[in-house]
Amino acid sequence: MSARKPLLWVGSSKKDLKQFPADVQDVFGHALDLAQSGKKHPDAKPLKGFGGAGILELIEDFNTNTYRAAYTVRFGSAIYVLHCFQKKSTSGIRTAQCDIDLIRMRLQAAQDHAKGSGND
Template sequence: MAPKEKAVLWVSSARDDLVDFPIPVKRTIGFAVHLAQIGLKHEQAKPLQGFGGASVLEVVEDHRGDTYRAVYTVRFEDAVIVLHAFQKKSKRGIATPAHEIDLIRKRLKLAEELYAQWKTGKRKPS
């Protein structure tokens, strides 16, 4: 019996930002989100440090010298919520820039509201 597939919800501009990524990057991130929907974890999905555990994950994909990242949460029972998708601009270090972490924190709070709206039927999944 196949596991029940979770819905995918998108916070703010995450979906629009992902659409602009190169096709191979979109495929990797899309597959990672799909695996999360069925309760699995992509080999490139790693817990994002500073978010207390493994419920906020980051997928990093390099393409032609550029680095792309997508962050999603699996903390909700029946939805995967994509919080942020961005191209890393800094060429120094591999750490996620502080301003991106701050944005992810804000969007995680928005995700809680979005999820509550979705659960009460006030919002449709994307």
């Protein structure tokens, strides 16, 4: 049994998640809990545009709204929650560019943090 990895929240991701309906928080919380134990939630899928499975996305529909959380398992020392948001776009399933940009920016911050922590 491997040790649980710490969960690190980048930017406002934790505050944003706390705004979600309780049911959505429960699903995302469970998925992140699994990630900390080295497992993958069945609904966690690689986020497109990030080359491979380093960034995972959770999608949960609730009361006609769609909620998403993006996190990375790419850095061995911790699970970094990059972004939690309510999907606003009505045009298909694509993630809005502004959200992709924010995830990319926070991924860089997580990468810098992981490098600086010295235990990776």
